[in-house]
Amino acid sequence: REYRGAPTGTDIECEGWRQEAALRMLNNNLDPEVAEDPENLVVYGGTGRAARSWDAYDSILSELRALEGNETLLVQSGKPVGRFTTHERAPRVLIANSNLVGKWDNWDHFHELEAEGKIMYGQMTAGSWAYIGTQGIIQGTFETLAELARQHFDGDLSGKVVVTAGLGGMGGAQPLAVTMNEGVCIAAEVAEARIDRRIETGYCMEKTDDTDDAIERATEAAQAREPYSVGVHMNAADLLEALLDHGFVPDIITDQTSAHDALEGYYPSGYSVAEADELRTEDPEQYWMQSLDTMERHIDAILELQDRGAIAFEYGNNIRGQVKEHRGRSDAFEFQGFVPAYIRPQFCRGKGPFRWVALSGDPDDIHRTDEAVLELFPEKDHLRRWIDLAQEQIQFQGLPSRVCWFGCNAEGEGDDKLTERARFALRINELVALGEIAAPIVVTRDHLDAGSVASPNRETEAMRDGTDAVADWPILNALLNCAAGADIVSVHDGGGVGIGNALHANNHVVLDGSELAAEKATRVFTTDPGMGVIRHADAGYEDALDEADQSDVPVPMRDQQ
Amino acid sequence: REYRGAPTGTDIECEGWRQEAALRMLNNNLDPEVAEDPENLVVYGGTGRAARSWDAYDSILSELRALEGNETLLVQSGKPVGRFTTHERAPRVLIANSNLVGKWDNWDHFHELEAEGKIMYGQMTAGSWAYIGTQGIIQGTFETLAELARQHFDGDLSGKVVVTAGLGGMGGAQPLAVTMNEGVCIAAEVAEARIDRRIETGYCMEKTDDTDDAIERATEAAQAREPYSVGVHMNAADLLEALLDHGFVPDIITDQTSAHDALEGYYPSGYSVAEADELRTEDPEQYWMQSLDTMERHIDAILELQDRGAIAFEYGNNIRGQVKEHRGRSDAFEFQGFVPAYIRPQFCRGKGPFRWVALSGDPDDIHRTDEAVLELFPEKDHLRRWIDLAQEQIQFQGLPSRVCWFGCNAEGEGDDKLTERARFALRINELVALGEIAAPIVVTRDHLDAGSVASPNRETEAMRDGTDAVADWPILNALLNCAAGADIVSVHDGGGVGIGNALHANNHVVLDGSELAAEKATRVFTTDPGMGVIRHADAGYEDALDEADQSDVPVPMRDQQ
Numbered sequence A, B: 001r002e003y004r005g006a007p008t009g010t011d012i013e014c015e016g017w018r019q020e021a022a023l024r025m026l027n028n029n030l031d032p033e034v035a036e037d038p039e040n041l042v043v044y045g046g047t048g049r050a051a052r053s054w055d056a057y058d059s060i061l062s063e064l065r066a067l068e069g070n071e072t073l074l075v076q077s078g079k080p081v082g083r084f085t086t087h088e089r090a091p092r093v094l095i096a097n098s099n100l101v102g103k104w105d106n107w108d109h110f111h112e113l114e115a116e117g118k119i120m121y122g123q124m125t126a127g128s129w130a131y132i133g134t135q136g137i138i139q140g141t142f143e144t145l146a147e148l149a150r151q152h153f154d155g156d157l158s159g160k161v162v163v164t165a166g167l168g169g170m171g172g173a174q175p176l177a178v179t180m181n182e183g184v185c186i187a188a189e190v191a192e193a194r195i196d197r198r199i200e201t202g203y204c205m206e207k208t209d210d211t212d213d214a215i216e217r218a219t220e221a222a223q224a225r226e227p228y229s230v231g232v233h234m235n236a237a238d239l240l241e242a243l244l245d246h247g248f249v250p251d252i253i254t255d256q257t258s259a260h261d262a263l264e265g266y267y268p269s270g271y272s273v274a275e276a277d278e279l280r281t282e283d284p285e286q287y288w289m290q291s292l293d294t295m296e297r298h299i300d301a302i303l304e305l306q307d308r309g310a311i312a313f314e315y316g317n318n319i320r321g322q323v324k325e326h327r328g329r330s331d332a333f334e335f336q337g338f339v340p341a342y343i344r345p346q347f348c349r350g351k352g353p354f355r356w357v358a359l360s361g362d363p364d365d366i367h368r369t370d371e372a373v374l375e376l377f378p379e380k381d382h383l384r385r386w387i388d389l390a391q392e393q394i395q396f397q398g399l400p401s402r403v404c405w406f407g408c409n410a411e412g413e414g415d416d417k418l419t420e421r422a423r424f425a426l427r428i429n430e431l432v433a434l435g436e437i438a439a440p441i442v443v444t445r446d447h448l449d450a451g452s453v454a455s456p457n458r459e460t461e462a463m464r465d466g467t468d469a470v471a472d473w474p475i476l477n478a479l480l481n482c483a484a485g486a487d488i489v490s491v492h493d494g495g496g497v498g499i500g501n502a503l504h505a506n507n508h509v510v511l512d513g514s515e516l517a518a519e520k521a522t523r524v525f526t527t528d529p530g531m532g533v534i535r536h537a538d539a540g541y542e543d544a545l546d547e548a549d550q551s552d553v554p555v556p557m558r559d560q561q
């Protein structure tokens, strides 16, 4: 199937921009520049798909083209299943992907249903049509490492070596995020084509398949305090063991292979990619066993490097959970997750990976939004640094887009008191109305956001009050965003940590310059970061209670917090 | 705590009837006439609660009193956690109860969190404030038995004996539903007070604690083809074994003890209620083990009675699932569930237990709605029969209310083509506007409805395409009802089959005689039964595809069904 990505420009195929935005975002997810394997509808993160089949994809497109401004399309695990009359303040598209009743909420049952074409893995932004390629994750990775640098070093990573693995759709952001923080990165990746892709797009500098060589180059760069990155073409477990053999201890050790899916996301040691792919088809159980064997070695090496002084953290791929569950190794959790360590303080303030996309396809539209960020928030130095670095170093993939971590941080008086997310969205909506931006901007975010996810091995790991697994929150988040009038609302099971390990929600709001868009943006960008604040306030975090005060977020029983 | 139930009359405490309706429904759930154990906030079905604690209850009430007509209150497992500005077409209250991330979605983890006051069991209508006492389930039980009588006998149960157990909040409807179908009912119940309560309220005729006596009276009544019911004060397993010893085989065998919760819903044999309650407090593990021992005997006796010729079905309490899971007895599933046998054909047409409540507290308001049913649907004989029986035999509990199974069955032309649920609701809204009904009517339903539930051991048992456990549907149902403007929307895990076994949603629409109410009712009562049609159409049921044709429900990929 020949495939070209999202339509661009100011002419539309649908009855309105809200429907058109859904159509373009879906197609953007599948843009060969954006998706990892568009022929198979795979967007990123193992088998995260945008639609269940090409037939389902075609049907979604024709449904979107016919959809009226007061109708709502229902998508169930990547397949369109219904269309109902609602009203213009309601969402145009509602999506539920990969959700299973608790007792059946596991990979075995999921794979059975998937084989019969009855369900689809939505990952996070794949099935909700909000993926924007590696550029989407880069700021999150950059911010995480910056926070780590603030906590452990002098605010940057110069002279420090980060060892990691996995240069896929999201993991591929790691080398660039390290060099943007002035550090040195060594990243293992079994698929050479992935390394090449990161080099072509400027995310990684060089490659090698020799450990000695990698250590040597990295050490040199670190001593010179120069940013440097190298992709090492080998299995992660093998690389880490080789480092141990060499007595080389990096400053930081982490990993972004798709370990959450032992069968389709992680490669066992001892095989090339082609050999492993063959084994997977011929003997999936063998594959799965060997994949877990390698993961256990991988964990052992991480723990040993930690013992020898490296700062170790899991980067949300559930490799600890896999080794604990399938190898009975609870000590896998003896190194920390990245959320409690580096992200939660931001979540308490409703801050998370807010992103926007120019539906025109015109990079100038994003440059105008970059200016708007700097005009609106002149006092925020780190934003200026981020925008400068992003403009300089990040190539657009598919529709031009930008990520900035915004939160509540409400300012103004009375009814004009607005969150920073709302202030930004209203300003962009104005610029669209004024014609300074050529076509509507769609604003969305990662499912990994302040108030939108329950994921005990990642976003809600080690919550203060022990409510890691309580999934009422993402459901309330989706319902509330629907009530507030987001244009697309979605709820997924799984994502980065795999089936049965997380529940999370997303939303899109289309800024088409209209009054209606302003109304929706004001509401959604109050409710959505607001949920982050109340969720963390309920768990007893002081920062969240403080943010609730500052941003006027009601917390009904707060005296009992 | 002294407790009186819902406020009545036409004066309101809140800023509008939508908020007032939520307040009255919550209080009605806890009316001592309605709830099984209001002091402990337990409404029905084991520990199904309406609020997490009395503090949470107080806070919900004061939030509702202050809530504006464009605000939305968030309730998380029975506790108010947030309040946001939305708009008047959005819901006033959003509720999520008992939801856990898949891998943690089990009783053990739930009980841990519950003990710390971090979560609440919402059951189905308890936590969504839609329970109306035994009168709520009576029509469902009546319709199930009527369908059974149509399939196996001559359309009624005269001369037939039904043996069952459990005379709790829902199970208590069984004796009356049997006698309304002209049959004879023997029901085991360990708690004598429960039997007394059913006798006082006219649901059951007599009681005994002697098996011989029960068999004798039942046989006499059956021979005379007279309706008759008797509560037998003993453990269900003991009663069934005694029947086997006597060589007595009933025509029908079922059960409605709260077997879904082995610790708090089911009584082990060999103990009085008081003794068992003591054991539960002192040694919960012992209790649980013995409870499962009794359940296994209970299942053995049901299977043996089935072998000897009785029609056996599980009545949605997951007793089969419990004995399979905890005793390794897959043969527990050798008798059928009630849904595939008797309910699914109705779900295919969007039909389910629709119910409405008179907020005035005035029985005349319900009598006027009864008339409206007969005026609107003069051709439906079974509805007339039901309304006549209900008026004659069903006492109101708490706020007067009525249940009728309505579905899609759309009639009319073009934009005036409306489902039977919508036609009914619009007519009632008109009667409220005209003052023929004193105060608004709130329309809601059971979570067990056509398109609102995923529950592999009950509502979605043995789906034609194997999608029993796919939970995208209830989530889409909740989102869509939220988009359509229902006034309360809720999503629960658990319910009648226990934590991890089901996900389901509910909605309320307040008919206050306004244009807004008419608009909401038209939309919600199209989307809600419509979801039942598309869910079953997607699974390949012919009846659903036929209903979609007749009622103009779009099914996007139907040529591939």
Ligand SMILES: NC(=O)c1ccc[n+]([C@@H]2O[C@H](COP(=O)([O-])OP(=O)(O)OC[C@H]3O[C@@H](n4cnc5c(N)ncnc54)[C@H](O)[C@@H]3O)[C@@H](O)[C@H]2O)c1
Residues within 6 Å of the ligand: A036, A044, A045, A046, A137, A140, A165, A166, A167, A168, A169, A170, A171, A172, A188, A189, A190, A191, A194, A234, A235, A236, A237, A255, A256, A257, A258, A259, A260, A261, A265, A266, A267, A268, A269, A294, A315, A316, A317, A318, A448, A458, A495, A496, A497
């Ligand atoms: N913020 C977060 O929480 C966050 C962010 C990014 C990624 N993640 C998680 O990280 C993982 C990676 O995401 P992705 O989108 O990049 O996935 P992906 O499937 O696109 O890429 C995974 C990459 O890992 C490589 N790989 C697999 N096993 C390997 C091994 N043993 N040794 C070396 N290389 C190996 C694969 O070849 C592939 O290139 C996922 O589990 C994702 O959920 C989490």
Ligand SMILES: NC(=O)c1ccc[n+]([C@@H]2O[C@H](COP(=O)([O-])OP(=O)(O)OC[C@H]3O[C@@H](n4cnc5c(N)ncnc54)[C@H](O)[C@@H]3O)[C@@H](O)[C@H]2O)c1
Residues within 6 Å of the ligand: B036, B044, B045, B046, B137, B140, B165, B166, B167, B168, B169, B170, B171, B172, B188, B189, B190, B191, B194, B234, B235, B236, B237, B255, B256, B257, B258, B259, B260, B265, B266, B267, B268, B269, B294, B315, B316, B317, B318, B448, B458, B495, B496, B497
């Ligand atoms: N439509 C449906 O699917 C449907 C309808 C009604 C009830 N149910 C299920 O049926 C069960 C009962 O619901 P409820 O609201 O009546 O619950 P409840 O907890 O109010 O009542 C259960 C009753 O069973 C009695 N009991 C428990 N163990 C017993 C034993 N071994 N022998 C005799 N009596 C025993 C208890 O004393 C209690 O009165 C629940 O599991 C519920 O989910 C399902």
